[in-house]
Amino acid sequence: MTHFNVPKYSVRIAAATLAMLASATALSACSNSEDTSASTGSTGAAGDTALAITDVAGREVTFDKQPERIVLGEGRGVFATSILNREDPLEHVVALGKDLHEAAPSFESKFAETNAAYKDLPTIGNIAKGDVTVENLLAQKPDVVVMTLDHKKGAEKTGFLDKMDQAGLKYVFTDFRQKPLENTPKSMEVFGQLLGQEDKAAEFNKFYTGKVDDIKSRAEKAGNKPRTLVWRAAGLKDCCSTVKDSNLGDLVNAAGGENLGDSLLDTESGDLTAEKVLAEQPEHIIATGGAWAKNPEKPEVLPHVEMGYAAKEEKAQETLEGLLKTPGFDQLEAPKEGNFHAVYHQFYDSPFNVFALEQFAVWMHPETFKDLDPEKDFADFHDKWLPIDYSGVFFTTKDAHKH
Template sequence: MRMRRRTLLLALPLSAPLAGCGAVSRAGKSSDDNASAGGGSSFEVTDVLGRTVGFDSQPEKVVLGESRHIYSLLFLNKDNPIDKVVAWGKDLQKAAPDFYDMLVGAFPAAKDIPEIGSVSNGDLSVETLEAYQPDVVVLTLDIYNAGQQAGFIDNLDNQGLRYVVTDFRRDPVNNTETSVKLLGDTMDRRDDAQAFLDFYHEQVDPVVGRASSADPRPTTFLWRAPGLNDPCSTYAKANLGAVITATGGTNIADSLLSGEEGVLTVEQIIESAPQNIIATGGEWGAQKLKDTAKTSYVHLGYEADEDSAKASLAQLKDQPGLEQVEAFDEGRVFGVYHQFYDAPFNFIAYLAFAKWQNPDLFSDLDPEGVWDDFHDKYMPWESQGVFITGI
């Protein structure tokens, strides 16, 4: 469906951040050495690990462990989202080139931001970060977990580099609000963070509330990045898999996988007979397809049009065996922009999943209109392209 103008303000009570990890503050200092937010120029933030991190003043030099943190900075500082960013990862450029092109088109200086390596690839050192003299390094939960195993986090602590941890990917249901607040505090954009969260709640809360009464709860197979991953890769109780459940559906992977993510067999999918298939897609023409994949990717994003999006969704039936799944014949196959899995924009996934899984219960929802409205209010460019579709 083409993005169209229409206002619909709907909004999940997001749970408190994960407990655990004791309070920490500036290197070597307890949190008692710093005043709380609002007391003078010093302040504290709490990240998704429950860590308390103190600052003597607002950070002026920020390193983003992933460049996809820009998703939040765009609505936090619509006029200059790259303000204070002295270096960042290079994931956005590969994972969402359409988004990167929109960013560089609006803010040409973004292409000159120095790129750093990644912990998971083993090409990021603490010495590299120190060269930028950052006031804070923003890490994702995935980077933090990989860094713990690699000794990278210990090195950060030993060198006294201040860092905070966000998460939009592993547990978006519980960590989206905490992550947005954290970034708003860190970037000194608290009012903008709250304005977005008000909008977010207006969209998500009514959906989750209504979905709790859904009966029956239709079954759904979430197909993670077909073409780029092994066939039938999926999420169980994490990531967008959790959104399937929150919006009134039954994620078939929940009973088939022991972990948060994995690969289902075609036989498992056929036996589960999902009533809906939701596949994630993007602007991935430059990426190499997985050798084991029998399909291409689903074309979605700022550069997609309705014809290319629907055609790319229809070819998923070419995966041997999936032609037996009735969802293809019943018009119950859908596509959603993959980057919603790692961004505060996941509110569109809530709206779309709810409407797809329970069309009668959520006939009033207009996720495309909300996406347009969000661009009008919070983004530095106009809405274009196709981010959700169905056949």
């Protein structure tokens, strides 16, 4: 073996260098520990964070590995997963809320036809209605629970979030309803990160923001802002539920209209009497509908508007006209002017909302947006992005001559 003579000062320098490196490593480890404890979630044994997500509530949630078991607190989260992974929209989904069945049966029916795994997925109830327990969630062994901002409000009030924290359950918040145009891209980014579909989420968001920005820019130059009533879930209860500064009301404003609820309601949602609607004489009325809306326990209440994947145009027109049986509504000017419309209710809580925005713009400013065809665009979107075929009726306007 060959030996080398090393000067003593070299040994001292090397020893000092090693000591400094050891000290720096210890400080770095301490710093990493402090940073990790400041965020929601956990890290791996080595202190590495595989994934850090900032949800729409501004919370940072960290994961030491890519989530593999995801619970959709709102079943309609499959609207988003279908866009991001049309080949297998239920990949990593181990349970979901029952609202998809309750609120969007025509979508659910088509979705179940092309996704055999759906019928075997357990449901957890409805977080918004308070019938989900921490035990329900723990039984699914989730890596993360995806909830909405609506869930957040109720779950904070009842202490449900505290119980989830105590049980060590991780959760993120998304939102397609409260502030759709602002939070849809953020929510799709969150879903993309959870599903390992970041590129697809970025592709969708580019499409989405491009369409939204174009419509908003053109609407701002359109001049007048027609006063518009969003008649929410028409037929589900007495006239007339509407919204303020949220969901479809946001879309009305962005499309170049003036959402009537913004000036008439004190809360995010509320009811207007038929007399108030008559007094206001909105220039456009947009009723929302679906296959779910008629209340069988209140046969005296107005019929719902038949909309969605199983709807036929003739039935949609017939049911839309039925809303005008409201006492006094024969005096409304909007139907006489051809400005009484209906739209599929689920646009209010899904990334599909951009097509409702497009249709609202066409209704309120037909000359400005005469180059747009929302029905064709939504059909094309199904062909390119979704695992189900396009069918049904999602937009309709009552023929003014039939009133």
